[in-house]
Amino acid sequence: MTAAVATEAGDERVARVGPLTRLLLKPELGALLGAVLVFAFFALLSGVFRSASGVANWLDPASTLGIMAVAVALLMIGGHFDLSAGVQTGTAAITSGILTTYYGVNTWAALALSLLLCLAIGFVNGYLVVRTKLPSFIITLGTFLMLQGLNLGVTKLVTNTVQVNNFDKIQGYGVLKAIFASEITIGGAPFQIAIVWWVVATVIGSWVLLRTRFGNWIFAVGGDLTAARNVGVPVQRTTIALFMTTSFAAWFVGTTQIVRLTSIQAQAGFGQELIYIVAAVIGGCLLTGGFGSAIGASIGALIFGMTSQGIVYAGWDADWFKFFLGAMLLLAVLANQYIRRFAEQSRR
């Protein structure tokens, strides 16, 4: 494009667009409309779904999923996947559980150590990705399988069974419970504190993405790697930091789980990594990177939570559960894409 043409037509990148189009172009808008539809649908079908206790119940699975989805969305905007994110939640919980209940490590030290372990896994994931230039899909698939084996092997070796239990008998459990798994009663229904952490994660994620230099780097790295490098974005550091962020979220969610259930299974978290990615994609993240939002991912998690519990409230046959879930998610993504395409066309 020559300068003359640009001046004549006006630079399309700075062209003025109407407020409606600008709104429609936001990645999370389609997801938001989807969420409203899903809510209305199930609220009509079931009275319990829209009651306080019903809301508390579907916000609960959405919250831990949402915390992960925000981190995974940042990573996806940065152009990468982390298939080891699900199993890392298990790794975090198993590490804390074994260190305390079998090796007698001080509770806080054990939590710090499992956090360090997760951050180290995130670092290795990121480091290998930037050094080898292999797709993060392959690198983290390797980590995923290794951790899956380690979680099982170590748990079996130490406990002789495949679960670590009695976590509620360790020192300071009361404090942990208050931080990670207490309940707040609103309207007579118990809301998990994880919902608060979910909101906090979403706010921080959005702020970082939209208001900080690091956020710009994330979009730049995921959008066009070479261009980002040419304008001086520290590509390697950004990528590694994103993987470590995902690991941090996995540690947080894993800790929530062991504190709440007081025990953890060796296979905890297997398969959940795909659900995190699904939530981020429903929320408007592109699989190719460079586009998406933290709040969108959170709404994606909300849709997933409402759908998975709504199907039960609606009393549909359990055999078809996964089909309904898949169909709902597909519809949400399609609606999202349709709205964005519509908005992009009307801009021209």
Place this chain on the structure above:
Amino acid sequence: MKTLYRVGASVAALALLVTAAACSSENAVNRDDDDTSGGGGGTYGYRIAVVTHGAAGDAFWSIVKNGVEKAGTDLGDTITYSSDGDPQKQAQLIDAAVNQKVDGLVVSMANPDALKASVEKAVAAGIPVITINSGASRSAEFGALTHIGQDERVAGEAVGTELKNQGVKNVVCVIHEAGNVGLEERCAAVGATLGGQLQNLQVDINNLQAAQSTIKAKLQSDTAIDGVVTLGGPVANVAAAGITEAASSAKLATFDLNAEVAKAVQDGKILFAVDQQPYLQGYLAVTMLTQYKANLNVLGGGQQVLTGPALVTKENAAQVAELAAAGTR
């Protein structure tokens, strides 16, 4: 990057220091002080292959494996344990054992048809085969010596009858692994003798927190439900929590055991648990193969040897709890 490395190194050093300084025995609530591994000293020296369909990480199969390995140590046999949930891969594992000319073979048959050729190949090669856990109806047909296990139908019917006696009329049966034949069979059998209503509910064993919410949602949406049946220990525990949270008065019964289930039975949160004694399935199979090789003894006389259902109720839960924690019940 250099700064990152330096930070990493100091963090690792700090971690080591913290661990060294922070070990206190008060936190080690799960550590066994006394070594319970006894026995040993057998000198049979047979090589026995155990090939199951249990997924790695399945609590149930880890107990079977513990039983198999203990029998191996006790009798002085060499055991190779392998497993794969995919029937075709399981068949390949059996073929591999046959190629190695093992002295005996233990197989679980969740999908008998897929394993037919492989098991018959083993029998034709003169390797004694014992089937365990599932596949009872086809065991003799394939030429196995005997079958050791719990009949899912018998166990499910026992649960249904017991619940009926407790006045339960409307049961939700929680399936934690979609498409598992054995689990479906259990639920159907519970319904057969319950004489009331039974519906299935699907949850994901790998996300127990969500499973708890789902069970809670079911109880909230259908308040007529007065009974919950779970098909595995970990699910039973979250179901108990879900029932409490939903303020439901539904009675809870479960298949399969772990330490927490035993504790919950003791506390009255779970009515009873059906134990099919997986440890025994593994231990007995190896023992019987060894005795067959050494002395041509066979147990069961062509009938399957039942290891369950053994009901764990409030009366005997305390003793079982300790054994469950050790991975043998």
